[in-house]
Amino acid sequence: MSDNSKVRTRFAPSPTGYLHLGSIRTALFCYLFAKSKSGQFVWRLEDTDQERFVSGAEAQMRQVFDWLGIAPDEGPEIGGEFGPYRQSERLKLYQRFAHELVDQGLAYYSDLNQAVIEEAKLKAKQDKRSFVFRGEDFDRQLGDNRANVPIRFRMSKVVGDTVTWKDSIRGEQTVNLSTIEDFILIKSDGYPTYNFANVIDDHLMQVSDVIRAEEFIASTPKHQLLYQSLGFAVPNFLHLPIVLGEDKKKLSKRSGASDLMLLKHQGYLPNAIVNYLALLGWNPGSTQEVFSLSQLVAAFNPKSLQVSPAIYNQERLDWFNTQHLRMLGMQELVEVFKPLIKDYFDPEWEASRNFLSNPDDIAYLERILTVEKDKITNPKQYIDKIYFLYRRPKFDQTVLDRFDLDKADFEVVVERLLAVLESNQDWEKGELINLVKGFIKSSGLSTKFVMMSLRASLTSQLGAMGIYDIMVLLGRQESLARLNQALEE
RNA sequence: GGCCCCAUCGUCUAGAGGCCUAGGACGCCGGGUUUUCAUCCCGGAAACCGCGGGUUCGAAUCCCGCUGGGGUCACCA
Numbered sequence: 001m002s003d004n005s006k007v008r009t010r011f012a013p014s015p016t017g018y019l020h021l022g023s024i025r026t027a028l029f030c031y032l033f034a035k036s037k038s039g040q041f042v043w044r045l046e047d048t049d050q051e052r053f054v055s056g057a058e059a060q061m062r063q064v065f066d067w068l069g070i071a072p073d074e075g076p077e078i079g080g081e082f083g084p085y086r087q088s089e090r091l092k093l094y095q096r097f098a099h100e101l102v103d104q105g106l107a108y109y110s111d112l113n114q115a116v117i118e119e120a121k122l123k124a125k126q127d128k129r130s131f132v133f134r135g136e137d138f139d140r141q142l143g144d145n146r147a148n149v150p151i152r153f154r155m156s157k158v159v160g161d162t163v164t165w166k167d168s169i170r171g172e173q174t175v176n177l178s179t180i181e182d183f184i185l186i187k188s189d190g191y192p193t194y195n196f197a198n199v200i201d202d203h204l205m206q207v208s209d210v211i212r213a214e215e216f217i218a219s220t221p222k223h224q225l226l227y228q229s230l231g232f233a234v235p236n237f238l239h240l241p242i243v244l245g246e247d248k249k250k251l252s253k254r255s256g257a258s259d260l261m262l263l264k265h266q267g268y269l270p271n272a273i274v275n276y277l278a279l280l281g282w283n284p285g286s287t288q289e290v291f292s293l294s295q296l297v298a299a300f301n302p303k304s305l306q307v308s309p310a311i312y313n314q315e316r317l318d319w320f321n322t323q324h325l326r327m328l329g330m331q332e333l334v335e336v337f338k339p340l341i342k343d344y345f346d347p348e349w350e351a352s353r354n355f356l357s358n359p360d361d362i363a364y365l366e367r368i369l370t371v372e373k374d375k376i377t378n379p380k381q382y383i384d385k386i387y388f389l390y391r392r393p394k395f396d397q398t399v400l401d402r403f404d405l406d407k408a409d410f411e412v413v414v415e416r417l418l419a420v421l422e423s424n425q426d427w428e429k430g431e432l433i434n435l436v437k438g439f440i441k442s443s444g445l446s447t448k449f450v451m452m453s454l455r456a457s458l459t460s461q462l463g464a465m466g467i468y469d470i471m472v473l474l475g476r477q478e479s480l481a482r483l484n485q486a487l488e489e
Numbered sequence: 490g491g492c493c494c495c496a497u498c499g500u501c502u503a504g505a506g507g508c509c510u511a512g513g514a515c516g517c518c519g520g521g522u523u524u525u526c527a528u529c530c531c532g533g534a535a536a537c538c539g540c541g542g543g544u545u546c547g548a549a550u551c552c553c554g555c556u557g558g559g560g561u562c563a564c565c566a
Contacts, residue, residue, distance in 0.1 A: 049566070051565090128491085129491070175492075188564055193566085214495090216561095217493065308494090316500070451526090463527070466523090
């Protein structure tokens with residue numbers, strides 16, 4: 001199946017929970033692979049586990065694709081000529097192929113008691129050897145009632161000693177047949193197992209390249225056997241390395257930012273996440289780091305895919321986010337910040353329910369962002385920094401301690417500063433700079449001390465934005481009020 | 490434990506026998522710009538290429554062993 005004109009990849013998650021960064025990266029590579037070859041990217045839902053099914057998971061996945069821009073060409077709800085795309089809606093298909101194998105003697109009904117197998121398994125463990133279940137050892141007569149009886153693949157019918165396949169980035173792989181058990185094709189509830197449904201669907205949906213995570217390498221020999229037995233053409237296989245958390249353990253919900261929607265709420269841009277993920281385990285063959293999705297499609301080459309695991313690193317993601325933040329226009333930037341600001345205020349400030357629905361609020365936000373546009377590196381943290389613009393912070397002795405300012409000196413400066421500033425009506429940036437500079441010069445005080453005093457009075461916090469911008473944004477009345485408040489304390 | 494996969498700065502990576510006294514990026518440290526914060530700019534430290542053997546005139550690059558890490562051993566995917 002090396003027909004380049006019909007490249008089709010597929011992302012086939014099970015709806016058992018939220019997609020984490022690792023699986024999203026797998027989806028991304030499937031997408032990039034297909035699109036870089038003008039192929040199709042198919043989304044299939046592997047909902048064959050009735051017990052672990054999580055309703056809402058499918059919708060969440062859809063949301064993720066939409067937000068990231070990794071649009072599947074086919075899938076549940078989306079449709080396509082190879083549907084349905086939910087495995088639970090394809091049960092008859094799997095049954096048909098399973099029965100075909102049974103008729104050929106390549107599979108059999110196996111109603112063996114689970115306890116018997118467990119016992120054999122335990123014994124194998126005691127003997128320090130691996131347990132490989134083969135029906136022959138447990139053969140028994142089956143009555144007429146075959147309902148609720150699982151179907152197993154019959155290994156004894158397979159000819160040869162080994163199975164071999166070629167992984168697109170790992171090379172030739174060989175596994176000894178003796179390590180493969182009579183695995184289950186159809187479960188007793190009539191649903192297919194992953195191993196079986198996967199092969200049937202990839203064939204029926206004409207998938208040319210099976211791109212999935214490393215953890216599936218171990219089950220690939222079973223798939224090979226199935227392709228052979230069913231007489232299906234074998235697609236290309238490519239197993240991606242897994243993504244490890246910062247603790248070097250497999251990425252999980254607990255690894256922090258594994259929930260994409262959480263990242264979204266923290267002001268991370270979809271392009272930044274895509275960019276970061278793409279460069280985690282792949283390189284463009286140049287020193288270029290910043291890419292848009294379409295640039296990634298153009299640059300993508302599976303040959304540069306890494307074969308060893310990569311560790312997720314938030315700081316690097318942050319950097320990519322900054323890069324993509326800088327490329328945004330003002331309107332887009334406002335859209336990023338609107339929900340963040342709203343989230344920040346809503347819980348503590350009832351009156352803010354309507355916050356940002358007022359055009360004045362949007363205009364104010366826009367004024368802030370215009371000043372700060374090229375300085376923001378982390379949206380979520382940034383809100384903390386500019387909080388003082390929205391609400392007057394409490395001023396007390398601890399503020400002075402934080403700034404390492406002497407109380408007596410501080411009061412004298414603020415008092416004199418206040419006199420100078422009050423005399424000014426314009427409150428325009430250039431004028432304020434002249435005023436303060438003039439004051440510094442005539443007073444003979446150090447710039448740092450004066451600026452720090454101003455900063456302490458106006459914001460009560462270290463490190464926000466430039467002083468003059470703060471004064472302008474706050475306005476004359478509020479600025480003077482804060483200076484006065486600092487004096488009273 | 491069996492089987493399988495992997496191994497270059499803390500992290501993401503370049504490197505497909507001589508271009509490597511190992512390059513880039515994130516982070517970190519130092520300096521400069523900003524008479525304040527941040528941004529930005531410049532510089533620096535950081536991998537004796539996991540270890541040990543080979544092959545070769547020559548190895549991060551090829552081979553073998555070891556060690557370490559990971560995956561997988563379900564009527565889960």
